[in-house]
Amino acid sequence: MCLGIPGEIVEIDGNEARAEFWDVEKTVRIDVVDEDVEVGDHILNHAGFAIRKIPEEEVEETMEIYESFLEGDEDEALEEIGASEGQQLGIEGR
């Protein structure tokens, strides 16, 4: 339903920012993003609005979860990452 594209903030001007999406740039609004953003932060753009600041470490950690899943010890990895970074990974009943 929603084409979300990750980009990196390169310039901020009030409630607008220039963000780099791989090899192109685009202006996005940053007034509904969930946290304050700075130059260098990654955001999720949807329809010209940043709707999420993507935590720096999260991309790597997601990869680690996938990797661990394939290694067969995902619960451990989830706990570890969830505990160490204080993130909610939302596992119920496990």
Place this chain on the structure above:
Amino acid sequence: MSDTDEVGEEVTAEDGYTDDAVITHAHGAGGGQMTELIESLAVSRFAESEADVGLAALDDGSVQPIDDDHSVVVTTDSHVVTPLFFRGGDIGRLAVSGTVNDLAMMGATEPLALTSSLIIEAGTPQSTVERVTESMREACEEAGTTVTTGDTKVMGSDEIDTLAINTTGVGIVPRGEHVPDAGLSVGDKLIVSGTIGDHGISLLSEREGFDFGGDLESDVQPVNDLVRAAMDAGEVTAMKDPTRGGLATVLNEMASKADVGIDVEDASVPVSGAVSSAGEVLGIEPFDVACEGVVVMGVTGEDAEDVLDALRDNSKGEDAAIVGEVVEDHTGQVVLDTGFGRRYLSPPEGEQLPRIC
């Protein structure tokens, strides 16, 4: 030069159309509706000619034998574009390149002459028209041809949007040596001569006011020299330029006209970083949008590497790549190996628009 006759005739309701049926943009968008329209309005009316390639072939141009040794190739194209001047080119360069390339797609790589017909909106600055014609001259020079006849019409303001150009091109090929778009056979390789989607993505971004900055620009250019280099290097069995409807459309046309299947490998299709990125942001596939300086060719399996090398030796062909091959399976269809799985690569319907979903 022709004199100043009346522009345009009323399109009247004919059998098969209801009285209130009208032409919509979909009829000009290169999809199924356009083909239906051409078949019913034109192909059914003009009797089969003696041409080796006639109207019914719906190829890039016609091929008509003139004596035992030669055939004349004719093609025509009308050009409208918004904006008139865009990154990487303008309507003048587009009008010359489009027609030169259509001749080249039939194998006529040395265009004998072009005609140029300009329809101009009253009130258009003369300097605008001059910029366009100067650009046409430059493109002609690049392609090794010139305009030898033309026509100019002026219409009232709001009767036409600034400027439209029709160009017709004439070329000669040795009889029987033209290249149809229906000539693929099993085992042929498919070569794309350059990065795809540049013209379409760049134009759309500019027209819709997407401020992408950076390296997006149209690839509009005559490629007759590139095609000549390829034809000299090996056996080219079929050619098409992926203009309206993009690579997806021409591959499907080539597959269905030759009654073969085509397998394409996604990872080998050349796309520039900027086009790929802008495509991700806009939700548009580079496969589905126009190129104006690229050729797709079928080449026999044994000649494919030679032709590829010849293309890459040319600055217009340095990104050329073998993107797929002709197979017996799934006749009339193109299957894309995405690197993850396989799916059909179908022609887009209608003009591509940015999407948010």
Place this chain on the structure above:
Amino acid sequence: MATNADAGEGELKFRDPEKAERLTDELDALMDEIGEPVNVMHVCGSHEQAIAKFGLRSILPDDLTVRMGPGCPVCVTNMPEVDEAVALAEDGHVVATYGDMFRVPGTKKSLADAKDEGADVRVVYSASEAAEIAEDEPDREVIFFATGFETTAAPTAAVLTSDPPENFSVLSAHKYVPPAMEVVAEMPDTDVDGFLAAGHAATITGYGLFEDFVSEYDTPAVVGGFEPIDILYGLARLLEFIRDGEAGLENAYPRCVSEEGNVPAKETMWEVFETTSGEWRGIAEIPQANLVLSTEYAEYDARERFDIEPEEGAIDPLTEQCITGDIMAGKADPTECELFGEECTPQDPVGASMVSSEGTCKIWLEYGGQPDL
């Protein structure tokens, strides 16, 4: 495609075919353990797009069926809502809308048809662009025909809370996802073993919202991302829940989704919008799942500002044969419809799921659905 871009950064890591293959093997093994066919429903057109675009169906286990539910806000926009937008455009106003909405037919015509006939319809990428048109053209009334779920409703709200020009107004066809999932889960013949929940809508709402859902309907849900690896991983986690008979919930898209979601965006959204009941095209009358402007923002509500009198056309008799409702309820595949690709095409759609680039039927027509390749 081979790009000249410097690959290997960020999201591109989630397009690793080697990992995809290992995840697919894992799916095969899980299906063997389960030992019976499994139906998974996702509720997001972008999931459908990604699954189709990357050809993932061709590598999924044969008895794992992944179908799209009511996950396309454009598809479920009701025809009379389009009629309203067309009426405003034909009254001489500027109507701006997302590209996705442009060709969606109302009962009589689409905005694209209206534009062909001379109406001033503009395609925008963002709600703020629509407001900029109003600013640049102060003598015109500019109406933003606003569609989409929470993800676009929050941006629309942000434009309205930041003092837009007086000649700007919003015709809201925004929808709210959670009630629709409940309606589908409650349908008597719905056969869904697990939900792959929509990552980007959850970016706004937060995955916590699904906690009640999984326990109430005793069906597991995994919030998934949109790259091939994200999707395959999400499916694998769902199959684990299904194997264990557990109505669990997992956020498999933590880089974009948190438990509470985007709090400022939700606040802005609920400041501007309130829910009301309404018809979702092809599905049902859904309680409290349409978003309309609250009384506080009534001055920007196109329905308040203008006397909209849409001209309604006759309902196409073919709609009787159209099975879009069954398709969006996850009960049927497009190929089971007699009209699919014949009388019903993207240029001349009969049903909702053929109209949008993220409608199941359009995507299946374009990418071949579940081809035997």
